[in-house]
Amino acid sequence: xxxxxxxxxxxxxxxxxxxxxxxxxxxxxxxxxxxxxxxxxxxxxxxxxxxxxxxxxxxxxxxxxxxxxxxxxxxxxxxxxxxxxxxxxxxxxxxxxxxxxxxxxxxxxxxxxxxxxxxxxxxxxxxxxxxxxxxxxxxxxxxxxxxxxxxxxxxxxxxxxxxxxxxxxxxxxxxxxxxxxxxxxxxxxxxxxxxxxxxxxxxxxxxxxxxxxxxxxxxxxxxxxxxxxxxxxxxxxxxxxxxxxxxxxxxxxxxxxxxxxxxxxxxxxxxxxxxxxxxxxxxxx
Amino acid sequence: xxxxxxxxxxxxxxxxxxxxxxxxxxxxxxxxxxxxxxxxxxxxxxxxxxxxxxxxxxxxxxxxxxxxxxxxxxxxxxxxxxxxxxxxxxxxxxxxxxxxxxxxxxxxxxxxxxxxxxxxxxxxxxxxxxxxxxxxxxxxxxxxxxxxxxxxxxxxxxxxxxxxxxxxxxxxxxxxxxxxxxxxxxxxxxxxxxxxxxxxxxxxxxxxxxxxxxxxxxxxxxxxxxxxxxxxxxxxxxxxxxxxxxxxxxxxxxxxxxxxxxxx
Numbered sequence: 001x002x003x004x005x006x007x008x009x010x011x012x013x014x015x016x017x018x019x020x021x022x023x024x025x026x027x028x029x030x031x032x033x034x035x036x037x038x039x040x041x042x043x044x045x046x047x048x049x050x051x052x053x054x055x056x057x058x059x060x061x062x063x064x065x066x067x068x069x070x071x072x073x074x075x076x077x078x079x080x081x082x083x084x085x086x087x088x089x090x091x092x093x094x095x096x097x098x099x100x101x102x103x104x105x106x107x108x109x110x111x112x113x114x115x116x117x118x119x120x121x122x123x124x125x126x127x128x129x130x131x132x133x134x135x136x137x138x139x140x141x142x143x144x145x146x147x148x149x150x151x152x153x154x155x156x157x158x159x160x161x162x163x164x165x166x167x168x169x170x171x172x173x174x175x176x177x178x179x180x181x182x183x184x185x186x187x188x189x190x191x192x193x194x195x196x197x198x199x200x201x202x203x204x205x206x207x208x209x210x211x212x213x214x215x216x217x218x219x220x221x222x223x224x225x226x227x228x229x230x231x232x233x234x235x236x237x238x239x240x241x242x243x244x245x246x247x248x249x250x251x252x253x254x255x256x257x258x259x260x261x262x263x264x265x266x267x268x269x270x271x272x273x274x275x276x277x278x279x280x281x282x283x284x285x
Numbered sequence: 286x287x288x289x290x291x292x293x294x295x296x297x298x299x300x301x302x303x304x305x306x307x308x309x310x311x312x313x314x315x316x317x318x319x320x321x322x323x324x325x326x327x328x329x330x331x332x333x334x335x336x337x338x339x340x341x342x343x344x345x346x347x348x349x350x351x352x353x354x355x356x357x358x359x360x361x362x363x364x365x366x367x368x369x370x371x372x373x374x375x376x377x378x379x380x381x382x383x384x385x386x387x388x389x390x391x392x393x394x395x396x397x398x399x400x401x402x403x404x405x406x407x408x409x410x411x412x413x414x415x416x417x418x419x420x421x422x423x424x425x426x427x428x429x430x431x432x433x434x435x436x437x438x439x440x441x442x443x444x445x446x447x448x449x450x451x452x453x454x455x456x457x458x459x460x461x462x463x464x465x466x467x468x469x470x471x472x473x474x475x476x477x478x479x480x481x482x483x484x485x486x487x488x489x490x491x492x493x494x495x496x497x498x499x500x501x502x503x504x505x506x507x508x509x510x511x512x513x514x515x516x517x518x519x520x521x522x523x524x525x526x527x528x529x530x531x532x533x534x535x536x537x538x539x540x541x542x543x544x545x546x547x548x549x
Binding site for chain 2: 097098165167168170171172173174175176177178181182185186189190
């Protein structure tokens with residue numbers, strides 16, 4: 001039993017158990033959260049809840065403006081942050097020379113990814129709402145969220161571009177491709193799955209953000225859905241926060257139901273992106 | 286119009302590539318010292334030497350791939366049909382369509398099928414109609430002696446082929462662009478002996494049409510495939526002559542030591 005082989009095996013097993021625990025623990029906590037929230041919110045979940053406007057009466061209140069507002073924000077944030085972020089990553093990774101300047105930019109981007117979201121909210125308020133006169137609009141909110149996720153999009157996209165082997169770029173150059181043709185037809189197709197993963201993570205972060213939107217001026221009681229870029233708006237987390245802060249118990253149930261809607265929306269978004277990614281990968285093999 | 290491979294090439298052949306006083310650097314490290322060489326048209330020229338002697342740098346300076354590396358620099362003249370490839374009005378992109386390259390490790394594009402890999406060089410730069418594309422694919426694959434093995438799986442992934450087939454696919458990809466010169470940077474070093482001998486046979490056939498420069502660390506290979514051989518040592522061109530003469534009666538002591546296996 002106490003052979004050298006057996007002794008060599010027990011750290012192996014211990015590590016296996018440890019990593020299994022690291023997987024199960026967060027999953028378990030998430031499950032408990034979902035069960036608790038689902039249990040108290042299930043009574044309020046209905047088509048009506050999703051298609052109704054907020055109300056003073058908890059039983060009649062719905063999540064529609066928050067849901068539509070969040071979808072607007074997500075769409076606009078993606079439209080703004082993804083081209084900018086991927087473009088910046090391409091520039092830094094494919095065109096940028098190793099210089100003091102590029103290292104400085106690199107460090108700054110990494111730092112920006114760690115700046116608290118409330119700071120982005122204040123920046124958004126000063127820059128988009130006031131200086132650029134966007135007002136407290138859904139566009140100003142989306143611009144702020146785009147700024148917030150931009151560093152993450154850049155970092156993840158660079159990482160994805162870096163995984164494309166240098167030998168493939170050389171193969172393209174040797175065939176007489178220009179730099180742009182090489183990027184467009186060889187590098188990007190290989191990096192797309194990684195870039196999409198980054199996009200998923202970034203947007204998942206943006207959809208849960210509350211603080212910067214409050215600062216930018218999202219409303220908490222809205223009885224309409226945005227009808228344009230300049231419309232006032234609210235978002236799911238803000239609506240949930242609003243309900244949680246009410247004293248009546250019935251509103252707490254609304255909040256729980258709202259959380260279920262938020263998580264479901266996130267799942268749909270992520271599911272779509274994962275589907276797109278696997279389709280891209282299948283096309284390759 | 287071409288002589289069979291067994292006939293010795295007529296001499297002197299016209300000069301396809303001229304290398305004049307070429308120095309090359311990586312950062313502050315000088316890796317080539319005043320190389321002078323002339324490469325004969327429709328012949329195979331081998332560059333041999335121990336690892337790190339600068340043979341890859343030399344071949345990469347011929348299609349201006351060297352300058353793509355960070356901190357890389359080059360001085361001197363390289364001429365293609367008499368025109369300086371480092372001249373002010375030369376576009377390296379257009380140059381590389383005349384001077385194709387095959388790399389050490391087979392590197393087909395993973396996202397593309399066999400067919401798309403062959404067409405990659407043309408697709409990158411312009412659009413093709415389907416019939417013309419089919420012709421090019423067949424001609425290039427036949428040229429690379431791969432057609433019979435892959436004609437039924439043209440739409441399969443390029444990475445699904447064996448290592449040797451992948452390397453011939455890379456050769457077909459280079460041929461599809463219709464270059465005049467083919468540079469091969471240790472094309473067989475990642476392949477088994479059978480695959481290696483097929484590529485060597487292929488080189489024999491290709492030299493009827495193309496000027497070939499091959500870098501190899503395998504002296505037997507240089508002796509088998511090339512008409513001329515250059516021996517590089519620590520960035521210096523030690524000896525450059527007809528392959529036969531270099532291997533049977535080298536003029537320089539260092540060449541003799543290297544080919545008899547005293548170092549390297």
